[in-house]
Amino acid sequence: MITIKDALIPSYPGRGIIVGENEKGNAIIAYFLTGRSVNSRNRVFVRGEDGLRTKAFDESNVSDPSLIIYRPYAKVSDTEIITNGDQTETIIEYLSKGGSFEDALRTRTYEPDAPNFTPRISAIVRNGEKTVFELSILRKGEGENCARSFYTYAGEKGVGYFIRTYVDNGEPLPSFVGPPIKVVLKGDADTIANVMWQSLPEENKVSLFVREDSPSGKEKEKIINKLEL
Numbered sequence: 001m002i003t004i005k006d007a008l009i010p011s012y013p014g015r016g017i018i019v020g021e022n023e024k025g026n027a028i029i030a031y032f033l034t035g036r037s038v039n040s041r042n043r044v045f046v047r048g049e050d051g052l053r054t055k056a057f058d059e060s061n062v063s064d065p066s067l068i069i070y071r072p073y074a075k076v077s078d079t080e081i082i083t084n085g086d087q088t089e090t091i092i093e094y095l096s097k098g099g100s101f102e103d104a105l106r107t108r109t110y111e112p113d114a115p116n117f118t119p120r121i122s123a124i125v126r127n128g129e130k131t132v133f134e135l136s137i138l139r140k141g142e143g144e145n146c147a148r149s150f151y152t153y154a155g156e157k158g159v160g161y162f163i164r165t166y167v168d169n170g171e172p173l174p175s176f177v178g179p180p181i182k183v184v185l186k187g188d189a190d191t192i193a194n195v196m197w198q199s200l201p202e203e204n205k206v207s208l209f210v211r212e213d214s215p216s217g218k219e220k221e222k223i224i225n226k227l228e229l
Contacts, residue, residue, distance in 0.1 A: 011168060
């Protein structure tokens, strides 16, 4: 198990998700954006009643909204959803009808952004007597095939699970491989957000969202947008 700072060493991690429990047993959800292009960097997180959305900071600089404007975070009953794309809507649709996280993502594939073919990363947090975390990554396999990986973890105090889209910078960008990275989760939403923001590469970081849910029902969120600092 490594620290968040060590997990965010790559100069270009792309987009990343962390879910788990802090040392108090509160559920933590974190999602960050980094970007290399003007189109990718021209974004902020906006919180609304239906969840968290990405929004263009300067509409005049939007060249292609198809893969950058979406709802990263939403909630269906006691299940929270965090993803790096519009697969959020697919997961919502399936969960609302009693379907599963896995079934929803078996209908989706990696992003059509050749030559990178960015993986779709997703996670859900099932809140109940015992918190359960499920994560998924959809990568490009052989040919046009999609390699779908799913991971399920019971909540453990002080332990988080981290997946990101890329291993590091490159041309094309190399997809993240392997199971989620176990990281130390310590502190409240503000503390974790500050550590993550300071650890992300300065040139490429764009936006960050961290949410904390306690078993008693208390909620806390922190949003940082580079273009609004």
